[in-house]
Amino acid sequence: MNPTLKFLLAVLIALEISFTSVWVINVVLAALGLIVILWHRTPWKRVGLLLLVPLIPATALAVAMLMQGRGNNNVHFAIVLFTRIYAYVFVGSAATLTTPIQTLVMSLEQNAHVPSKFAYGFLGAFNLMPKIVSEVATIRAAGQMRGQVLHFWSPQLYFKAIIASLNWSENLAEAMTSHGFVEEAPRTHLTVITTSWWDWVLIIVPLLLLQVGLFAIPLP
Amino acid sequence: MKRSNAWHLRDIILLALIAIFCGVIFWVIGPLYNILTVALTPVGLGPAANDILMGVWCMAGPLAGIIFKRVGAAFLGEFLGSVVEMFLGGQWGASTMISGVVQGVASELGFTFTGYKNFNWLGLNMSVLTTTIITFAWDMARNGYASYHFGLLIALFIIRLISMWIFGGLLSKAITNLLDRTHLLQAQTR
Numbered sequence: 001m002n003p004t005l006k007f008l009l010a011v012l013i014a015l016e017i018s019f020t021s022v023w024v025i026n027v028v029l030a031a032l033g034l035i036v037i038l039w040h041r042t043p044w045k046r047v048g049l050l051l052l053v054p055l056i057p058a059t060a061l062a063v064a065m066l067m068q069g070r071g072n073n074n075v076h077f078a079i080v081l082f083t084r085i086y087a088y089v090f091v092g093s094a095a096t097l098t099t100p101i102q103t104l105v106m107s108l109e110q111n112a113h114v115p116s117k118f119a120y121g122f123l124g125a126f127n128l129m130p131k132i133v134s135e136v137a138t139i140r141a142a143g144q145m146r147g148q149v150l151h152f153w154s155p156q157l158y159f160k161a162i163i164a165s166l167n168w169s170e171n172l173a174e175a176m177t178s179h180g181f182v183e184e185a186p187r188t189h190l191t192v193i194t195t196s197w198w199d200w201v202l203i204i205v206p207l208l209l210l211q212v213g214l215f216a217i218p219l220p
Numbered sequence: 221m222k223r224s225n226a227w228h229l230r231d232i233i234l235l236a237l238i239a240i241f242c243g244v245i246f247w248v249i250g251p252l253y254n255i256l257t258v259a260l261t262p263v264g265l266g267p268a269a270n271d272i273l274m275g276v277w278c279m280a281g282p283l284a285g286i287i288f289k290r291v292g293a294a295f296l297g298e299f300l301g302s303v304v305e306m307f308l309g310g311q312w313g314a315s316t317m318i319s320g321v322v323q324g325v326a327s328e329l330g331f332t333f334t335g336y337k338n339f340n341w342l343g344l345n346m347s348v349l350t351t352t353i354i355t356f357a358w359d360m361a362r363n364g365y366a367s368y369h370f371g372l373l374i375a376l377f378i379i380r381l382i383s384m385w386i387f388g389g390l391l392s393k394a395i396t397n398l399l400d401r402t403h404l405l406q407a408q409t410r
Contacts, residue, residue, distance in 0.1 A: 002331030011315035018318075018362040060257045060266020061363055070369040081329045081364045092313020093305075113403070115231050122300065125236030126307075132240050136248075152245050152276065153387070155394035161241040162395070163289070169234035176229060182322055183229055 002199040003099050003107035009203045013210060014088055021076075024219040025210070026083035033090025040098045050093055076220070101126060107193045115184045117149035124172050135164050184198035225290050236292065239301035242280040245301065247308060265372075267312060267363060273381040275387030281327025281399050282347040282388040287405065289339040294331055294347060298324035314344045319358075326354035327388070341393070348388045 006176070017026060042138065044079045102123065109119035114181040119148060143150040150157040250252035274366025284297025306313065330347025331339065338346075356377055359368040365373060399405055 007317070008313050014315040014318055055371050056254050056257050056261075057266070057270075060261045060269070064264045064368060065364055068369060068372050069364075069367045071367050074367070077364060077367055084362075088312055088315040090313075092315035095314040096306055097313070098228050116234055117227070121229050121232030122236050122303075125233045125240060126304065128237065129240060129304075129308075132237070132244055136241070136244050143372075152248065153391060156390060157245065157399055158241070158283075158391070158395045159398040161245070162238055163402070163404065164401060165234055165237035165241060169230050171235055172233050173228075173230035181229070215242055 001192065002111060003204045004111045004201050005195065007095050007098065007104065009206060012207060013058060013091050016214070017041045017084055017087055020214050021080040022214055022219050023076075023080045023083045025213045026080065026087040029203045029211070030083065030097050031091040032095040033087070033092075036094040037090065037097055042097055050089060054085050054089045058082045061085065063143050103193075104193065105217040106189070110193050112191060112194055115183075116187055120176065120181065121173075122219075125169075125177060128168060128172070131168075136161065139164075225292075228288075228293070229356055231288065234400035236297055236300050236304075237282060238287070239280050239297050240304050241302050241307060242283070243304040246276055247305070248257060262353040266361075267365070268376060268379060270359070270363070271376045273382055274352075274380045275385070278323050278355065279383060279387045279392060280349050282330070283350065283392040283395065285331050285347055286339050286344055286392060287326065287399070291336055292328070295324035295328040308365060322358045323351065323355055329354070344389055344392060345358065345385075348381075348384045351388060352377070352384045358395060373402055 013029060017029065034047075037050070062078040062082040065074055065081055069077065070079065105119050105123050108114045111114055136157075139157060140150050148156075173207070253269055253273055256272060257266050260266050260268050278298065280293040280301040281298035285294035287293070288297075297319075299320045302316045302323070303360065305320075306316040313318075327347045327350065330345075330350040331343050333346050333350070334343045356365070368376070
């Protein structure tokens with residue numbers, strides 16, 4: 001499926017279930033998301049974490065609703081909130097776990113016409129991720145050598161990170177320019193990402209089915 | 221001083237890098253959220269963990285706003301941060317982007333209300349205020365806050381406002397004060 005449309009579908013579904021309270025639909029969506037995730041041979045450990053970690057916020061929301069809610073059908077709404085968290089997690093992960101970030105960015109550039117400077121600029125920065133993780137560790141270690149513990153609320157930690165970013169962004173932008181990247185220039189693409197009629201069917205039909213489930217059939 | 225509102229490759233990379241740095245720093249405190257939630261759930265206050273840490277998650281917006289001082293900076297900083305978090309293995313998947321858009325628009329609005337003329341305390345405080353109000357309204361729908369009784373609702377709002385002000389306001393200001401002393405930003409963001 002076209003990456004842009006896939007993310008659009010996931011976001012639209014998540015948005016719609018945020019404003020509706022049909023827990024059966026939430027469960028169905030979560031199950032469908034889980035099937036997609038398993039279909040793509042996601043490691044079992046990852047699936048296990050996806051099942052376990054949301055238990056914390058889901059339980060917290062449900063318990064809070066049971067104890068602090070002021071309506072008459074708190075129990076129903078608690079179930080809705082609990083299942084809604086799982087629907088978010090599995091629908092959302094069904095999109096992210098099956099799409100590498102590079103594919104999504106390329107699709108956004110070609111199909112959604114995001115300016116190429118944003119697409120490639122973001123991609124360039126994103127690929128520095130391992131360096132960034134180690135830079136944060138270095139900054140904190142350097143602080144500790146001088147007996148300075150840098151917490152996440154210490155301005156110095158962010159200050160040093162931003163100074164490093166200033167340096168890297170300059171270098172990276174220069175490197176990209178010297179490789180022939182011109183901001184507004186038209187580009188050709190090695191891999192052309194297309195949108196076929198099938199992609200549109202795959203986004204419209206699920207959305208229509210969702211409307212039927214939410215509004216036409218009286219479900220709890 | 222005349223400011224340019226155009227985004228160039230270098231600014232985009234810098235903004236993305238700052239967003240990623242913030243994302244990585246917040247990612248380190250991820251367990252904190254879970255611990256807080258578990259600790260508060262037995263008394264029915266689990267959602268308060270969300271409000272206590274809201275300021276940390278929404279910091280990239282106001283921070284990017286006062287660093288770049290131009291239209292769209294706060295939105296992009298916050299939104300890119302959420303995209304990064306999504307691919308870092310955040311548990312929410314694509315749903316993270318919705319929060320990113322909501323928080324991004326929310327923090328951008330504060331600067332919009334000053335007509336993009338004030339990128340100091342006033343703009344920052346406006347941004348803190350709009351972020352608190354809009355993300356809270358969003359949680360009223362999404363996380364069912366609307367059904368809590370009134371006292372708890374007020375308490376959660378105040379907790380969120382304080383958290384936003386400490387991280388989005390005070391900490392962002394402290395960071396830019398340090399940056400101003402280096403004079404590096406004036407040379408960079410013309």
